[in-house]
Amino acid sequence: MEQFHHRGYVSTDPRILPAEGVGLDRPADVPEELDVLIVGTGPAGMIAAAQLSRFPAIRTRIVERMEHRLEIGRADGIQTRSVETFDAFDFAEEITAEAFKLTAMNFWGPDPEDPGRIVHNGWAPDDDRGISEYVQLIVNQTRVYDYFERYMRWSPSRSTPDYGYEFVAVEEHEGEELPLLVTLRRTAGPDAGRERRVRTKYLIGADGARSAVRRAIGRRLVGEPQNQAWGVLDLLAVTDFPDIRTKSAIANRHGSILVIPREGGHLFRLYVDMGEVPPGGSDRIRAMTAEDVIAVAKRILNPYSLKVKEVVWSTIYEVNHRVADGFDNGSERKPPNVFIVGDACHTHSAKAGQGMNVSMQDGFNLAWKIAYALSGLAAPELLRTYELERRVAAVNLIEFDKALSSRYAHAEEEGTEKELEEFYLRTIEFAAGHSTEYQESLITEGPEHQRLATGFPLGKRFKSARVMRRADAYDLHLGHTHEADGCFRVYVFADRDGLAADSPLRRWADWVLRSPESPANRYPLRDGTRDSAFDIKVVYQQALSEFAFDDAHPLFKPETGPYRLRDYSKVFAVLPEEDVFDLRGIDRDGAVVVVRPDQYVSAVLPLADPEALGRYFDRFMAG
Numbered sequence: 281m282e283q284f285h286h287r288g289y290v291s292t293d294p295r296i297l298p299a300e301g302v303g304l305d306r307p308a309d310v311p312e313e314l315d316v317l318i319v320g321t322g323p324a325g326m327i328a329a330a331q332l333s334r335f336p337a338i339r340t341r342i343v344e345r346m347e348h349r350l351e352i353g354r355a356d357g358i359q360t361r362s363v364e365t366f367d368a369f370d371f372a373e374e375i376t377a378e379a380f381k382l383t384a385m386n387f388w389g390p391d392p393e394d395p396g397r398i399v400h401n402g403w404a405p406d407d408d409r410g411i412s413e414y415v416q417l418i419v420n421q422t423r424v425y426d427y428f429e430r431y432m433r434w435s436p437s438r439s440t441p442d443y444g445y446e447f448v449a450v451e452e453h454e455g456e457e458l459p460l461l462v463t464l465r466r467t468a469g470p471d472a473g474r475e476r477r478v479r480t481k482y483l484i485g486a487d488g489a490r491s492a493v494r495r496a497i498g499r500r501l502v503g504e505p506q507n508q509a510w511g512v513l514d515l516l517a518v519t520d521f522p523d524i525r526t527k528s529a530i531a532n533r534h535g536s537i538l539v540i541p542r543e544g545g546h547l548f549r550l551y552v553d554m555g556e557v558p559p560g561g562s563d564r565i566r567a568m569t570a571e572d573v574i575a576v577a578k579r580i581l582n583p584y585s586l587k588v589k590e591v592v593w594s595t596i597y598e599v600n601h602r603v604a605d606g607f608d609n610g611s612e613r614k615p616p617n618v619f620i621v622g623d624a625c626h627t628h629s630a631k632a633g634q635g636m637n638v639s640m641q642d643g644f645n646l647a648w649k650i651a652y653a654l655s656g657l658a659a660p661e662l663l664r665t666y667e668l669e670r671r672v673a674a675v676n677l678i679e680f681d682k683a684l685s686s687r688y689a690h691a692e693e694e695g696t697e698k699e700l701e702e703f704y705l706r707t708i709e710f711a712a713g714h715s716t717e718y719q720e721s722l723i724t725e726g727p728e729h730q731r732l733a734t735g736f737p738l739g740k741r742f743k744s745a746r747v748m749r750r751a752d753a754y755d756l757h758l759g760h761t762h763e764a765d766g767c768f769r770v771y772v773f774a775d776r777d778g779l780a781a782d783s784p785l786r787r788w789a790d791w792v793l794r795s796p797e798s799p800a801n802r803y804p805l806r807d808g809t810r811d812s813a814f815d816i817k818v819v820y821q822q823a824l825s826e827f828a829f830d831d832a833h834p835l836f837k838p839e840t841g842p843y844r845l846r847d848y849s850k851v852f853a854v855l856p857e858e859d860v861f862d863l864r865g866i867d868r869d870g871a872v873v874v875v876r877p878d879q880y881v882s883a884v885l886p887l888a889d890p891e892a893l894g895r896y897f898d899r900f901m902a903g
C-alpha cells in the first residue's frame with residue numbers, strides 16, 4: 281500500500297481501510313436487494329469480490345454452497361502473472377514467503393539400457409529471460425482464498441463470503457431497476473433447505489465446471505473429452521528419488537509422472553498417468569483408489585523407492601477440453617448482466633497449472649468493468665469486452681493444454697524424450713500467464729503509436745521495470761505501485777527536456793491539469809476512497825541527482841486527503857544502471873502508457889498530442 285495518514289494519524293494496521301458506504305452498516309445476512317451477486321468462492325469469485333470490495337458504494341455479496349471455507353484445495357500452481365496480480369491486492373510478498381518457489385524443471389526418461397527404469401535427461405530453468413520479476417509458486421489454493429478474504433474484510437466495504445447458500449435459479453424482469461430475481465437455497469444451519477429470493481443488477485457465476493448459472497442462461501460447455509485419466513496424490517513420503525524437491529517430468533514404459541514439490545519442505549504432489557479411458561470406461565476410473573495410483577507411481581519411479589507415510593489428498597480425474605459457447609447472457613439488443621467466469625467457462629487438465637490462474641484473470645477482467653458500469657463511469661457497452669477478451673484467452677489455453685497433455689501422455693514412447701523438454705521451454709511465457717494479448721477494441725488502442733514504447737505491448741500485461749522515486753530516493757518496481765483500487769494508471773515517460781519550461785511534457789501536463797476536455801476533469805471522483813479515477817505518474821529521463829522533486833510539473837504533485845497534503849508518490853527518476861527508457865524501448869521524445877485497472881496496457885500515446893488521451897477515455901467513459 282502506498283499511502284496512509286493522509287486522512288489523519290492511523291495507529292492500527294494501515295492496510296485496514298476506513299469503512300465507507302456499505303461497509304458502515306453491512307447487514308449480517310444476504311440482503312434482498314443487491315448490485316452484484318457472485319456465486320462461488322473459488323479463485324474466480326474471490327478475486328471479483330475482492331476487486332468489488334474497493335467500491336463501497338456498490339452492494340456486492342459472494343455466496344457459497346459449502347458451509348465453510350474450503351480446507352484442502354486442488355490447485356496449487358501459481359504463475360508469475362498471478363503473483364503480479366497478488367501484488368495489486370497487497371499479498372505477493374506474504375504468499376511468496378510461505379510458498380514453494382519453483383525455479384527449475386528436471387526431465388527424466390526411460391533408461392536406453394532398460395526402458396523400465398528412469399534416468400536423468402536434462403534440466404531447464406523456469407525463467408532465465410526475465411519474463412517476470414516474480415517466481416512461480418506452489419501453495420494450496422485455499423491460502424489464496426484466505427488472502428483475498430482478508431483483503432475484502434479490510435476493504436472499505438468490510439465484505440466477507442456468505443457460506444451455506446446455494447444458487448438455484450435466476451429470472452430476468454427487463455426494465456426493472458434490479459432486473460435479476462435470484463433464488464438461493466440455504467444449505468446449512470437451522471433453516472437448511474429454505475429458499476429465498478434476492479434481486480440484483482448483475483450476477484456472476486463463479487460456480488465451477490458444473491456451473492448452475494451457466495445452465496440458467498442457456499450456455500453450455502462445448503468440446504471433446506481426451507479419454508485420459510490422471511491420478512493426483514499429495515503425499516508425505518520417504519523416497520530416494522533425487523529430484524523430489526524440484527518440478528520433474530518422469531516417463532518410462534510404465535507411464536509418466538509429474539512431480540510438484542509443495543510448500544513446507546516435505547509435502548509433494550504426483551500427477552500420475554493412469555492410462556487411456558476406453559469409451560464408457562468412466563466407472564472403472566471412478567473405482568480406482570489412491571493405492572492403485574501409488575502402485576503405478578512406484579513402477580514409474582523404478583529404480584527409486586517410495587514409502588508413503590500419509591496420503592494428504594488424492595483424486596482421479598479425466599481430462600476434458602471444453603469452452604462455453606458464451607460467457608454471458610448479452611445479445612445484440614442489450615449488454616450482458618449475467619456472466620460466467622473461471623471453470624464455468626473453460627475446463628482442461630490440471631498439469632499445466634493453469635485453471636486457478638486463468639480463472640483469476642477472468643474475475644479480475646470483469647469486476648472493474650461491472651464497477652465502472654454501476655458507478656456510471658462507463659457505459660454498459662464496456663461489459664461486452666469481457667467475453668470478447670476472455671473467450672480468446674480460454675481458447676488459447678485449451679489449445680496449449682491439449683498440446684501439453686498429449687506430450688505428457690506420450691512421454692514414455694521411445695524417441696519422444698526431447699519433445700516434452702523442447703515444448704516446455706518454447707511455451708514458458710504462455711505457461712507463466714504472460715501471453716495474453718487483448719486485441720484492439722473499445723478499450724484497447726490500435727498499434728499506431730506502439731513504436732513509442734515497444735516494451736509495453738498493447739493488450740499485454742504491463743511488464744514492470746525498476747525506477748527511482750524522486751522524493752525519498754527509493755528504488756522500486758513501477759508496476760508494484762499499481763493497487764487493485766479500480767483506477768487506470770497513466771504512466772507518463774517524459775521527453776528528454778521534460779523539466780524545461782516549454783517542453784512537450786509541460787504542455788501535455790498543462791492540458792491534462794487545466795483543460796475542461798481532459799479526462800482528469802471530465803470524469804468526476806467516484807467515491808470518498810480515492811482522489812481520482814486516474815493515477816498519473818511521471819518518469820523523467822534524468823537521474824535522481826539531476827533534478828529536485830519540486831521541479832516536477834504540478835500535475836504530478838497533487839494534493840490529497842482532507843488536509844490537502846502533498847502526494848510525493850508520483851514522480852520518478854531513471855536508474856542509470858537500469859534505464860527504463862532503454863529496457864522498455866521508450867522513445868526519447870516521450871510516451872504516455874495507459875494501463876487498465878487489471879494491469880493490461882490499453883493505450884500508448886504521444887506526448888505531443890495531449891487530446892489523444894481525452895479521445896481514448898471518451899470512447900468508453902461516461903461523463
Ligand SMILES: Cc1cc2nc3c(=O)[nH]c(=O)nc-3n(C[C@H](O)[C@H](O)[C@H](O)COP(=O)(O)OP(=O)(O)OC[C@H]3O[C@@H](n4cnc5c(N)ncnc54)[C@H](O)[C@@H]3O)c2cc1C
Pocket residue numbers: 319320321322323324325343344345346354355356357358445446447448486487488489491492512595597621622623624630631632633634635636637638639
Ligand atoms: C486435481 C486438480 C489439480 C489442479 N491443479 C491446479 C493447479 O495446480 N493450478 C491451477 O491453476 N489450477 C489447478 N486446478 C484447477 C483449479 O482448481 C480450477 O481451475 C479452479 O479452482 C477454478 O476456479 P473457479 O473459481 O472457476 O471454480 P472452483 O474453484 O471450482 O470454485 C467454484 C465454487 O463454487 C461453489 N459452487 C458450485 N455450485 C454452486 C452453487 N450452485 N451455489 C453456490 N456455490 C456453488 C463450489 O462449492 C466452489 O467453491 C486443478 C484442479 C484439479 C481437479
